[in-house]
Amino acid sequence: MAIIGQKLVSQIRETGWKATVAQRTDDAFTRFTAGLTWDDVRGILRGDPPAKPNPRVKPHTEGFWFHIRPTFYHEAVTTLYPTFRLGYLSALFFLIETITGMFLMIFYTPSPERAFTNMIDILTNVPFGSFMRDLHRLGAEAMVVVVTLHMWRTYITGSYKKPRQFTWFTGVILLIITMFLSFSGYLLPWDQLAFWAVTIGTSMADAAPLVGREVNLLLRGAPDIGAGGLLRFYLFHVLLFPLIGVVFLGVHYYKVVRWGLSLPPEMEAIGEDTARKVDQTKRVMFMPDIITNEIMYAAVAMAILAVSSATWYTAPLETHSNPQVTPLHTVAPWYFYWLQGLIKIPHILPFPDSLNMINKPVDDLFALVGLTPKMLWGIVVPPIIIVLLFAIPYIDPNPSRRYKDRKIAIGLAVAFELLILYLSLGGIPTGVPGTGFGYVGGNPVVEVAQEFIPDEGESEVKAIPFDELIVGKYPLANDPAIDEHKAPHLREIVRAIYADMEHRKHTADPLGKKMPEEAEGDVQVKLLQEDLKEFIITIRYIDENQSPQTFSKNAYIHKNSDYR
């Protein structure tokens, strides 16, 4: 202490206050940046040419954060193509998710008694709470998109080929981790959407032969998802998966630096890899060029995410999870629609009957070892896809990365993508609107009511302004007795229900079911409390057994509930 003090005193004596402070500050700054002085950083941000010897490589050799970033890129990979910065953006989203996730963690308790209440607290009591939640949810969905696109681009540019096979391998692990992170996070709000999507998701594991039951028990902590399951999914989500993610992100990044970014395929001789042998004149230094580029990408991505979260995007929160009531048309997250499509495959084949000739013997064969078709498509096929993904660099016999030499590989990939798209469309819970593709609805009478008062989620009925809900009973008709000026929305809904019912009388649904001819009904609005009304759709019809039936479905609507 004494010695440092003496040094400081003598320095002030020799050079004066100002110079001492300036020198010491710069010193601290330089230590912080692992080798760059304040003037160096300013120079980088102003685009000045570097001094010689170049001080800007110091952080790469001396600092921790930059030692896994290259000191320079080949000029040819600094444009949008070939990377589109998708890998970088994946890492950025991983970071955004970590930060917003830590914010949410502060207010969240992984217990069935508290989780849902905590979610409401976050939305109603925590400043920035709903913003952070929207950021986290939208960020997660964006990350799935970006990571998938990144995989696509490395596939298309053939970047997985020698010597980058292992980069690809770790990449597939990161893809799986990304998916698992999304899926495990899906359960945490503990609402109906969360509970049932995850119940159905994990029940696929249950269907697996031999170990299915055990795996399911391990995941859920009990035969059904409950306190144990929620805690486990929480720990997976905030601990296990991020940990594996960080480890493989490190390996992945290190491999990228080790081999360099692959050059555009046409620039290299077939089978050669020249990414690390960059001519002095072709080098683009990380500082200042790449780093400003990356900061720009981060800023733009962040701005898009923030503005979206603050405006059009709102993360859904449905009613508290209820193990006793399965909502009609349970929804998986959209990036798992393809899996749902796989399970529904018999429904969505374009020519189911003719294919039965092939389908049936296959099913029979699997039945011999105790596999049902659902298991086949839900349990056997997805792992095969994943194993194939891992294996791609090791089984692709073609040494060339050039597009014109890889017609088969690229063709297969496009075909695969079209298949996934097809399955995803078929996996939409209510089928593709307007086409009936993938439709698995039930009784048309129930479907009409479900259309206007869905078990969960937004609905036009709940969005009717409270004052327009005029107490009364309105028979379904094209011209209902409702004042057009006082209650235009209510009137429109009653008309729409009528139109839907009539439509279903004349056109059978994709499964051949029709609404009975004589069906008629009404909409009733009741006042239950000063600020609470009930909206009831009742449909009366004669069923196949000629006996009269009444079906009704209701929704409670509070003045303030404001479903957006």
Add this chain to the structure above:
Amino acid sequence: MNLFYKIITFKPSFGLRIVTGLVGIVLSLATCGIVGLTDMVAAQLKTNDESFEGRLTEAGAKVYFEQCARCHGLQGKGADGAAPAISSVAFLGTKTTPSQRLKDIGWIGTLEGYIEAVTASGIPIKSSQVWEQNHPPFSQRFGGPLRDDQIRNVTKFVANWKQKPFTDGVVDAPKPGAGSGPQPTPIPLGPKENAGLEVFKGAGGCTACHAIRGIATGAVGPTLNKLASTAEKRVTQADYKAAGGKATDAAGYIRESILAPNTYVVPDCPQGACASGVMTANLDKILKPEELENLIAYLVTLR
């Protein structure tokens, strides 16, 4: 193709990068600022809070109609012998006066606390002979069917009646201690009345729709526990006379109600307002004259 190539090989100049980056950063920070302002200054949080309170009350309504209405009635007005009125001024109080009921029983917590406690755990001891059953426990913690979030929601729903309770509650909610102690011995029925009771339970088919404590639990028509007393009051009412009612005493009223049920339609049934034309209208053809007389003799004893 050329344009495509240009786009994908686009490389922003140094200046463009700095400017775009700055714009992005400023936009992000501004968004955060605006979100902070709307959350805290423009009371967005409060709006969200009201919105969720509303949604939870909706969820509570569902629970109420599934679990509670069978005893407390669709409008919370209670039902004779089954449950007290809870949509009442006496129970809920008003904006300015606190709940009389809570004062009477000496509950020192909040109204919401009381509702939640009673609903969750039930009332473990028999507090009054007025009620056929003790309050059942509803929370899963006490062996009931509901999760605690459902209990909290139904509490919100019941408390929400406070803005405009359906009854003043003086008639429907017995004072503590009222009716406690040994139950009054029922008036013994003579042979004629006993025969009438058998008609009520048998040939008349009345039990399908009407409730009489200890005898029938029908929930379509009005409860008949105190039929004779209400009948005496009713025959003097203006709306009864206006509807064309001619009876002047309880027996006459009951006779009329059975033979011409649609003359005067009772206002309150367990499921809401009573509807005309629901009660069997041709009982004079179904019952023998003697049976009818016995039935009326029995019903007159219900006080």
